[in-house]
Amino acid sequence: MRSFITRVADDMASLYRELADVYAENHRVKAALAAWQSEQTPAPDHGAHRRLR
Structure with a gap:
């Protein structure tokens, strides 16, 4: 016994x-995915939402 x-x-x-x-591997994959996604996101165009006069 x-x-x-x-x-x-x-x-x-x-x-x-x-x-x-x-x-641990799950954490590494999520961190890599987040980094990749942030690299793929275009920079914001702050002037694009202004009204034209």
Whole structure:
């Protein structure tokens, strides 16, 4: 019984490490996407919304 509990604990620890890796990769992907999106967005044209007189 003790060896089974040890195996389950080891498996759970391994899964938690993998989950932490997935969260870290997710953060890296989101940061890269945000950076790419900000590079693709054109600079605002502040004079475009003025009324012509």
